[in-house]
Amino acid sequence: MIIKRQLKEIVKKEMLIMLRDKQTILLLFFMPLALIFFMTLAFKGLYADKIYEKQIPTVIENESNSPKANLLEKKILLNKLIKRVELPPDMDKDRIFEYGEAQVLVVIPKGFEEGTKPVELYFDPVFDTGYKIAVRSMMTGLTVEVVMGIENIDAIVGNLITEKTKKEMDVPSPLQLTVPAYAIFAMFFIAIPMSIGFLKEKNDGTLQRLFTYCVNPNVIALGKIIPYYIINIIQFVLMLFIGAFIAPYVLGIPFQMGTHVWHLIPVTLVVAAATTGFGVLIATLARTLEQTSTLAATGAILMGALGGIMVPHFVMSHAMQKLAMISPIFWAHQSYLDVFLRNAEFSTILPKLAVLSLFALACFYIAGRRVKWM
Amino acid sequence: MKALEISGMSFSYNSPADKLTSGGIEYALHNFSMSVDKGNIHALLGPNGAGKTTLMKIVTGVLRGYSGEFFVLGNRMPDNTALTSIGCAPQAISLYMPLTALENLHFFGVMANLSDEQISERSDYVLAQTGLTDHAKKLVSAYSGGMQRRLNLAVALLHSPKLLLLDEPTVGVDPQSRHHIYETLIKLNSSGITILLSTHIMEEAARLCSNVTLLDTGKTIFDGSMSAIENLEKFFLEKTGRGLRDN
Numbered sequence: 001m002i003i004k005r006q007l008k009e010i011v012k013k014e015m016l017i018m019l020r021d022k023q024t025i026l027l028l029f030f031m032p033l034a035l036i037f038f039m040t041l042a043f044k045g046l047y048a049d050k051i052y053e054k055q056i057p058t059v060i061e062n063e064s065n066s067p068k069a070n071l072l073e074k075k076i077l078l079n080k081l082i083k084r085v086e087l088p089p090d091m092d093k094d095r096i097f098e099y100g101e102a103q104v105l106v107v108i109p110k111g112f113e114e115g116t117k118p119v120e121l122y123f124d125p126v127f128d129t130g131y132k133i134a135v136r137s138m139m140t141g142l143t144v145e146v147v148m149g150i151e152n153i154d155a156i157v158g159n160l161i162t163e164k165t166k167k168e169m170d171v172p173s174p175l176q177l178t179v180p181a182y183a184i185f186a187m188f189f190i191a192i193p194m195s196i197g198f199l200k201e202k203n204d205g206t207l208q209r210l211f212t213y214c215v216n217p218n219v220i221a222l223g224k225i226i227p228y229y230i231i232n233i234i235q236f237v238l239m240l241f242i243g244a245f246i247a248p249y250v251l252g253i254p255f256q257m258g259t260h261v262w263h264l265i266p267v268t269l270v271v272a273a274a275t276t277g278f279g280v281l282i283a284t285l286a287r288t289l290e291q292t293s294t295l296a297a298t299g300a301i302l303m304g305a306l307g308g309i310m311v312p313h314f315v316m317s318h319a320m321q322k323l324a325m326i327s328p329i330f331w332a333h334q335s336y337l338d339v340f341l342r343n344a345e346f347s348t349i350l351p352k353l354a355v356l357s358l359f360a361l362a363c364f365y366i367a368g369r370r371v372k373w374m
Numbered sequence: 375m376k377a378l379e380i381s382g383m384s385f386s387y388n389s390p391a392d393k394l395t396s397g398g399i400e401y402a403l404h405n406f407s408m409s410v411d412k413g414n415i416h417a418l419l420g421p422n423g424a425g426k427t428t429l430m431k432i433v434t435g436v437l438r439g440y441s442g443e444f445f446v447l448g449n450r451m452p453d454n455t456a457l458t459s460i461g462c463a464p465q466a467i468s469l470y471m472p473l474t475a476l477e478n479l480h481f482f483g484v485m486a487n488l489s490d491e492q493i494s495e496r497s498d499y500v501l502a503q504t505g506l507t508d509h510a511k512k513l514v515s516a517y518s519g520g521m522q523r524r525l526n527l528a529v530a531l532l533h534s535p536k537l538l539l540l541d542e543p544t545v546g547v548d549p550q551s552r553h554h555i556y557e558t559l560i561k562l563n564s565s566g567i568t569i570l571l572s573t574h575i576m577e578e579a580a581r582l583c584s585n586v587t588l589l590d591t592g593k594t595i596f597d598g599s600m601s602a603i604e605n606l607e608k609f610f611l612e613k614t615g616r617g618l619r620d621n
Contacts, residue, residue: 002487005484006485009480009484009485010481013470013481016472017470017472017473021472204467204468205464205466206470208431208462209482210485211434211436212435212458212460212461213457213458213482213485213487214435214454214458
């Protein structure tokens with residue numbers, strides 16, 4: 001009874017301290033929300049439909065002006081992928097991409113219609129490979145149509161190859177990745193206020209007072225862990241709410257919850273345990289307030305970078321994809337993607353949750369061994 | 375009966391391995407003994423690093439791993455019941471700055487296992503004692519240094535302790551607050567509370583305390599009546615030397 005009352009009071013005290021600290025609120029709630037919005041917009045191009053969602057500024061140089069060359073130019077201009085841009089006549093063609101006005105240069109040379117000279121394609125060196133493939137494919141199709149006198153090559157090819165992907169699964173929306181990614185990232189940032197709180201109490205003598213009152217050290221530790229665990233869960237629910245119901249309207253980008261929404265409950269409970277464990281570990285490793293901020297922030301950023309938060313996992317090199325597996329953020333992110341995008345069965349998610357649980361247990365164990373309050 | 379009795383206490387922050395690696399253990403307290411009579415205000419004096427704060431931490435149960443023994447109000451320590459008869463105001467302001475004075479008092483009251491009625495009653499009393507009644511609902515972060523020191527003392531008094539340990543209770547406060555704290559300590563002592571006062575202010579110790587223990591490098595240098603000392607500061611410097619204590 002006494003323990004329950006003391007525990008309740010410690011939790012209440014921690015909550016009050018946290019909620020009255022504007023910097024902590026900004027760090028835990030507004031930073032990830034801002035990141036979700038900004039990173040979703042930034043990733044929009046990466047996840048866009050390469051054929052229909054973006055127009056590529058293209059310079060077309062028709063040096064031939066033969067009927068076939070003019071027909072090819074017309075067909076290129078009619079394609080939704082292409083937006084023609086004109087460059088000043090005195091502009092150096094070799095330096096065309098330096099000015100940032102165009103990303104593709106198409107040259108239809110003299111002799112094209114005789115088949116003696118091929119159509120030339122030049123790409124901006126920083127041009128996305130996905131778009132490069134799309135432009136190359138489009139140009140191949142159109143050139144074959146013009147040279148061979150075919151009206152619509154897609155109609156012919158359509159009998160040989162057809163795409164059957166479900167419409168809603170066509171292209172993953174960047175929101176699908178950024179919402180869980182930055183929610184997890186923010187959850188790991190809980191280590192900063194958590195460890196600062198632990199250390200402050202150790203340094204300012206409030207812990208000394210508590211020991212004078214014979215408060216059980218486990219009650220003190222639990223009383224400090226519970227509120228941060230709850231805050232972690234609130235963080236995720238808030239991020240999900242914004243990501244699923246508000247961001248799609250603001251950004252015009254869809255978000256799908258997946259077919260097994262209830263899987264989010266065990267996943268979030270385990271992820272919150274891992275993040276809280278990380279916080280406790282930092283609190284016991286750090287000796288000064290400066291160390292707590294540095295260790296917690298650097299740790300979260302490194303785990304985030306490795307775990308596919310800043311650069312999506314599928315974009316990473318094979319070696320980095322393997323290395324990512326050492327980051328708990330990778331397992332947390334993949335668990336959420338299993339729910340949102342892959343509609344995975346719980347048995348598929350379970351091994352990932354086991355890894356996260358092990359991480360949490362290891363953190364709590366090491367922290368328990370290191371704590372030197374007495 | 376003695377309020378506090380310590381005999382042959384030794385304590386080191388070094389781990390046993392340090393003995394091998396650094397050639398020996400450095401003691402914060404070494405074979406230290408002292409006693410505080412019930413009903414007294416007893417000064418604990420010593421230069422920086424003498425071991426005063428370590429001693430306070432051991433008595434309040436924060437530090438373990440000492441050798442020797444000590445008794446609080448006749449109870450051999452560690453003893454949880456006896457521990458609750460100690461009130462402690464650490465050297466640092468040991469309060470939660472984002473909480474109000476009342477919230478701090480309620481929190482520590484629950485930790486001391488007081489009922490809500492007791493907390494309410496005692497909070498009113500200790501706030502009045504420390505002159506903070508009108509500021510009870512203000513955040514501690516908005517308090518002046520002197521007010522924070524007084525609240526630090528108020529929290530130590532909340533659970534009606536019989537032995538009060540004060541570690542430099544007037545450091546950094548203005549003469550008005552310092553004077554108020556002195557008055558409060560005298561009143562508390564006259565109500566039967568024993569006080570162990572650790573301070574660097576010789577005038578404070580001479581004014582308030584009937585007995586003094588002088589501590590240096592973890593050892594007792596002097597333990598006796600204040601009345602036997604004519605000039606405390608001169609006596610302190612004679613006993614502990616004039617060299618700077620920068621380590």
